[in-house]
Amino acid sequence: MRITLIGAGRVANHLALVLEKKHRIVQVFSRDKQNAQNLADRVNAEAINQIEQLNRQTDLVIIAVSDQAISELIKNVSQYVPDSLIVHTSGSTSLSVLTESHLRAGVFYPLQTFSFEREVNWSDTPLFVEATNTQDLNVLTELANELSDCVYQYSSKQRQTLHLAAVFACNFSNYCYDMAKQIVDAESVDFNLLFPLIMETANKATQNDPQKMQTGPAMRGDQNILSKHRNLLINAHRADLENIYKIMSDGIFNTHHSK
Amino acid sequence: MRITLIGAGRVANHLALVLEKKHRIVQVFSRDKQNAQNLADRVNAEAINQIEQLNRQTDLVIIAVSDQAISELIKNVSQYVPDSLIVHTSGSTSLSVLTESHLRAGVFYPLQTFSFEREVNWSDTPLFVEATNTQDLNVLTELANELSDCVYQYSSKQRQTLHLAAVFACNFSNYCYDMAKQIVDAESVDFNLLFPLIMETANKATQNDPQKMQTGPAMRGDQNILSKHRNLLINAHRADLENIYKIMSDGIFNTHHSK
Numbered sequence: 052m053r054i055t056l057i058g059a060g061r062v063a064n065h066l067a068l069v070l071e072k073k074h075r076i077v078q079v080f081s082r083d084k085q086n087a088q089n090l091a092d093r094v095n096a097e098a099i100n101q102i103e104q105l106n107r108q109t110d111l112v113i114i115a116v117s118d119q120a121i122s123e124l125i126k127n128v129s130q131y132v133p134d135s136l137i138v139h140t141s142g143s144t145s146l147s148v149l150t151e152s153h154l155r156a157g158v159f160y161p162l163q164t165f166s167f168e169r170e171v172n173w174s175d176t177p178l179f180v181e182a183t184n185t186q187d188l189n190v191l192t193e194l195a196n197e198l199s200d201c202v203y204q205y206s207s208k209q210r211q212t213l214h215l216a217a218v219f220a221c222n223f224s225n226y227c228y229d230m231a232k233q234i235v236d237a238e239s240v241d242f243n244l245l246f247p248l249i250m251e252t253a254n255k256a257t258q259n260d261p262q263k264m265q266t267g268p269a270m271r272g273d274q275n276i277l278s279k280h281r282n283l284l285i286n287a288h289r290a291d292l293e294n295i296y297k298i299m300s301d302g303i304f305n306t307h308h309s310k
Numbered sequence: 311m312r313i314t315l316i317g318a319g320r321v322a323n324h325l326a327l328v329l330e331k332k333h334r335i336v337q338v339f340s341r342d343k344q345n346a347q348n349l350a351d352r353v354n355a356e357a358i359n360q361i362e363q364l365n366r367q368t369d370l371v372i373i374a375v376s377d378q379a380i381s382e383l384i385k386n387v388s389q390y391v392p393d394s395l396i397v398h399t400s401g402s403t404s405l406s407v408l409t410e411s412h413l414r415a416g417v418f419y420p421l422q423t424f425s426f427e428r429e430v431n432w433s434d435t436p437l438f439v440e441a442t443n444t445q446d447l448n449v450l451t452e453l454a455n456e457l458s459d460c461v462y463q464y465s466s467k468q469r470q471t472l473h474l475a476a477v478f479a480c481n482f483s484n485y486c487y488d489m490a491k492q493i494v495d496a497e498s499v500d501f502n503l504l505f506p507l508i509m510e511t512a513n514k515a516t517q518n519d520p521q522k523m524q525t526g527p528a529m530r531g532d533q534n535i536l537s538k539h540r541n542l543l544i545n546a547h548r549a550d551l552e553n554i555y556k557i558m559s560d561g562i563f564n565t566h567h568s569k
Contacts, residue, residue, distance in 0.1 A: 061525075118527070119534045143527075143535050162503060164511055164525050168518060175506045201503075212497040213504075215539050219551075220490035220504045221511045222526030223558045224483040228515040229524065229565065231479035238471040244421060244460075245472075245479045246516040247434045252423055252480045253512035256487040257505040259427060265488065266320075266423045267481030268377070268402075275378045276402050280474050291561060292478075298557050299482045302550060306488065 055109040059086040061165040063115040067094045105131040112137045129153040142214025145207040157182035173198045179205040269300035314368040318345040320424040322374035364390040371396040388412040401473025404466040416441035432457045438464040528559035
């Protein structure tokens with residue numbers, strides 16, 4: 052397949068690198084020419100920073116940009132590649148955002164957190180595909196199967212539920228790690244000491260029901276420790292973390308005691 | 311060593327099982343006789359449910375009960391084993407809570423989350439020891455070294471900082487997994503789909519700075535997705551999760567945009 056990448060961020064980079072193994076990346080578009088060039092150089096593609104420069108000879112256009120930029124881009128992109136299949140890679144953007152402007156539209160959503168610094172284990176990464184017509188759905192499914200052992204044909208609604216849950220399971224849990232690091236850093240205590248705890252917590256949530264695995268002072272309703280911890284945060288001038296400590300502890304307590 | 315366990319919960323169980331390999335567990339105390347008996351049977355000890363039944367012939371008494379019960383128990387326990395070293399296993403309870411009533415006091419704190427259902431990897435588990443006198447500190451350090459490769463002599467203040475951070479890194483991250491599961495369960499979407507994401511998020515936080523690894527709509531300041539997600543939660547009658555979504559997203563946004 053001849054594939055065009057719209058976007059040069061983390062998702063675009065990781066997708067381009069893995070797709071280039073079996074397919075031809077024709078062009079990489081980014082408003083920032085240097086970003087486009089950096090990715091294009093990695094996958095032997097042409098870098099462009101004007102939508103008008105899009106090469107019409109492409110089978111698949113992948114829009115991998117921030118969710119809020121998709122609806123603007125699609126109108127413009129569709130004009131220059133009217134016959135190609137165009138997909139986005141977003142969890143929470145409906146397929147209909149593309150079909151308003153373009154006939155052959157689809158979704159190619161990888162449920163994973165991407166970093167420039169880290170390799171992606173594609174074979175374990177769940178991929179969710181959707182398309183307006185069956186033929187394109189088959190094309191996307193086949194492409195997804197080349198990358199991953201976990202490919203699903205999901206509706207926009209199911210995908211949105213997954214993305215919302217992923218914000219809790221990934222973005223919010225990562226922020227919990229970040230807050231923990233801020234707390235130990237402020238007292239010159241080594242963050243590494245928490246690694247076995249972080250890994251065991253993640254492991255047990257994937258091997259057992261996390262609700263049954265809950266531990267800690269909030270679950271026990273230990274008011275002594277809860278108020279001691281909140282005072283520590285207030286005395287450290289971290290009213291922001293104290294507020295989160297309260298809200299999360301209330302949530303845990305209510306989950307385990309109000310049934 | 312002759313060791314007595316006060317408590318028959320998760321920490322007491324896991325400690326008794328690992329200590330019994332090299333030491334003699336003399337008695338297990340729990341107010342609930344059946345709980346005491348269950349653990350005592352596993353480690354060939356005597357089960358008791360009255361403090362007055364404590365056997366004075368013991369080298370080490372380990373109080374592994376909820377934090378709020380320690381200060382009440384120590385006065386009573388000290389009377390019956392006045393010459394023994396008594397330690398607690400709590401992260402946020404100061405050594406002084408014991409020394410108010412007992413001379414030879416210490417702390418033996420494992421930084422880990424314990425479940426009845428799961429084995430503990432003791433060699434990886436950081437252990438923090440503290441004691442009123444050097445000789446007892448050496449005894450506890452030696453005992454800890456038998457269990458773990460990561461033994462530290464930490465003050466009550468440092469231990470408290472670690473425990474507070476552990477609440478964020480473990481209890482709160484686990485609650486994030488729990489909330490994610492509640493969200494997918496409500497729409498009959500499979501929680502297993504999130505496992506690669508959960509493991510990658512934990513792995514990258516322990517291999518890189520979690521703040522640098524943050525991803526998601528809140529970090530990007532994507533107001534479209536943020537309000538879409540909050541509306542989904544409100545429409546699902548989960549104002550509780552919507553509130554947490556807002557507070558956590560604000561925290562992430564401020565961490566990354568207000569510097």
